[in-house]
Amino acid sequence: MTNIKNSKKFSYSAVFLISIVFVFSLFSPNALAESISTPTEDVKSVVVVEASGLMDPVMVRMMQRTLEEVDTTKTIALVFQINISGSVVEEEKIVALGKAISSSPIPISFWIGPSGSRAKGPITELALISGDIGISPGSKIGKIGQSILSSNSSEAHKNFDLNEKTFNYEEAVEKGIARSSPVLLEHLVGLEGFEVISDVDSGEIKPLTQTRFEEMDPPDQFFHSVGSPAITYLLFLAGMGLLVFELYTAGVGIAGVLGALCLLLGFYGLAVLPSNPWGIALLIFSMFSFAVDIQTGVPRFWSGVATISLVVGSLLLFDGLSLSWLTLLFGILLTVSCMSAGMPAMIRTRFATPTIGREWIVGELGMALEEINPNGTVEVKGAIWKAQTNRATPIKVNDEIRVAAVDGFWLDVEPLEGAARDYRERKGSKD
Numbered sequence: 072m073t074n075i076k077n078s079k080k081f082s083y084s085a086v087f088l089i090s091i092v093f094v095f096s097l098f099s100p101n102a103l104a105e106s107i108s109t110p111t112e113d114v115k116s117v118v119v120v121e122a123s124g125l126m127d128p129v130m131v132r133m134m135q136r137t138l139e140e141v142d143t144t145k146t147i148a149l150v151f152q153i154n155i156s157g158s159v160v161e162e163e164k165i166v167a168l169g170k171a172i173s174s175s176p177i178p179i180s181f182w183i184g185p186s187g188s189r190a191k192g193p194i195t196e197l198a199l200i201s202g203d204i205g206i207s208p209g210s211k212i213g214k215i216g217q218s219i220l221s222s223n224s225s226e227a228h229k230n231f232d233l234n235e236k237t238f239n240y241e242e243a244v245e246k247g248i249a250r251s252s253p254v255l256l257e258h259l260v261g262l263e264g265f266e267v268i269s270d271v272d273s274g275e276i277k278p279l280t281q282t283r284f285e286e287m288d289p290p291d292q293f294f295h296s297v298g299s300p301a302i303t304y305l306l307f308l309a310g311m312g313l314l315v316f317e318l319y320t321a322g323v324g325i326a327g328v329l330g331a332l333c334l335l336l337g338f339y340g341l342a343v344l345p346s347n348p349w350g351i352a353l354l355i356f357s358m359f360s361f362a363v364d365i366q367t368g369v370p371r372f373w374s375g376v377a378t379i380s381l382v383v384g385s386l387l388l389f390d391g392l393s394l395s396w397l398t399l400l401f402g403i404l405l406t407v408s409c410m411s412a413g414m415p416a417m418i419r420t421r422f423a424t425p426t427i428g429r430e431w432i433v434g435e436l437g438m439a440l441e442e443i444n445p446n447g448t449v450e451v452k453g454a455i456w457k458a459q460t461n462r463a464t465p466i467k468v469n470d471e472i473r474v475a476a477v478d479g480f481w482l483d484v485e486p487l488e489g490a491a492r493d494y495r496e497r498k499g500s501k502d
Contacts, residue, residue: 116281117259119150125392126158126194127343129295131168133287138171138179147264147280148178152255153198154188157392159298159344162219165193169220172200179203182258183210183249195233196220205252205261206243213237294339300389301398303340308402310334311358312409319365319418345390353384361410365418370411378407432482435474439466439484449484458484 120137122130134151141149158165172179181198183190184207190198191214198204198212200220206212213233233248243249252258256278259265266279287295296302313330320326341351360377364370385399437451439458444465449458449472459481460466466486476483 115145115147115264116283117147117150117262117265118283118285119152119255119259120285121152123154123188124156124295124299125344126155126160126165126192127295127298128160128164129287129291129298130155131160131164133291135168135171137285138168138175141177143176146177148180148262149175150180150182150255150259150262151198152182152184153190153194154183155192155194156189157192158194159392165197165219169197169200172197178263180205180258180262182252182255183207183212184252184255184258186210186253191237192216193219199233203262204243204249205258206240206249207253208240211237211239212243212249297336298340298343300340300344300392300394303337303344304385304388304394304398305402306333306340307337307354308406310337311355312406315358315362315365315410316414316417318362319414344392347387347390350384350387350389353380353387357381357384358410365410365414369415374411377410378403381406430477432474433476436487437472437474437484439468439470439472442466442468443472443484449482451482456480456482458482460484460486 118137118141120134122134124130137149179201180203181190181194181201182205183198184205186207186209188207188210190204190206190210190212193215195212195215196219204212214237215234218234238246238248240251244251250258250261252261256276259278259280259282260267260276264280267276268279269276286292297306310330310333313326313333317324317327317330357377357380360373360380363373364377381403385394385403388394432451435451437449437456440448440450440455442465443449443458443460445462446457446459447466449456451474457480458472459478460472460483464486466472466484471487472484473487474482475485
């Protein structure tokens with residue numbers, strides 16, 4: 072019997088272990104790689120990489136890594152789907168990326184999409200180097216600024232004045248800067264070697280060539296988002312505000328830890344973006360000014376100084392970049408309301424002395440310490456109170472009393488027996 076039990080336990084354990092190995096094999100990197108519809112050795116694909124926001128070190132590193140690691144034997148072309156409005160990286164990195172694009176063994180293409188996307192700054196020069204640009208309706212291209220790359224693209228942006236002007240979809244297609252590509256599939260169809268099949272009945276076009284989409288890793292995506300002007304600005308304000316809150320509330324440290332984390336991320340964004348030291352100094356000064364009036368609990372002169380510093384510092388925070396009015400209004404109004412109203416109220420609540428009412432004493436028994444006619448002194452629950460009673464029923468010394476009501480700091484008391492009633496109460500009961 073014991074052997075049977077042991078064999079069953081062994082069987083269950085074996086099945087359990089095999090199940091675990093099977094599950095882990097499903098989620099292993101090799102299994103994940105095979106689960107994606109990757110092309111076979113004889114079938115080539117198009118790789119599409121999405122890039123949006125500002126060109127920061129994270130994005131440039133991702134684009135450079137993609138160009139270096141793409142499998143040229145299995146890839147027809149590499150397409151960058153872009154919505155980029157500027158750059159905050161050094162010229163050397165842009166030049167290195169341009170060389171990687173121009174020397175790529177496979178075709179490189181850029182699609183400005185979906186509708187409403189932008190291609191401004193150095194990314195336009197990089198797209199011109201590739202020689203193949205697609206643009207969707209509602210999108211714009213141009214405004215390179217100072218030229219960084221010296222290449223065959225120089226003639227293009229000089230002839231069309233792309234350094235200063237921005238061209239919309241119709242203008243870019245008409246002048247030959249980009250080809251019409253309302254959707255990504257239409258842009259891919261224009262690539263050499265990209266095969267499609269058309270349904271005779273419905274006219275629907277279906278791609279035969281496989282397409283693989285790639286994007287930033289989660290950590291890179293996180294720091295890319297943190298490095299945007301709006302997120303950096305809000306994190307910087309939130310970090311300083313939470314540290315001031317922790318300073319005055321003497322809490323358990325949660326606000327302080329969150330504030331320090333937000334402040335560190337804010338400083339990272341300020342280091343990546345072209346920040347203005349005067350703007351940073353004014354924002355820090357505004358927090359110190361708010362702290363002065365938080366100490367008093369009432370917004371006064373220093374709150375006004377802090378608000379002015381906050382507004383000016385917010386406007387001067389970045390060089391060459393502008394925050395949206397929605398971001399500015401949200402950051403300024405939220406900071407002013409929290410510092411002027413919310414935080415003082417929170418601090419008053421945190422350190423206020425708890426109080427209780429006196430209604431609990433009604434009905435309690437006590438003793439008269441002196442004659443009450445109509446005023447005197449009584450002792451109730453070990454405490455001495457001023458007391459008053461009805462003139463019709465004076466109370467003698469050491470007589471027991473009952474508390475009938477509380478009137479401010481006075482107790483209305485009555486003898487235990489023979490207490491007189493107010494004539495107004497008698498009249499009310501008759502009615």
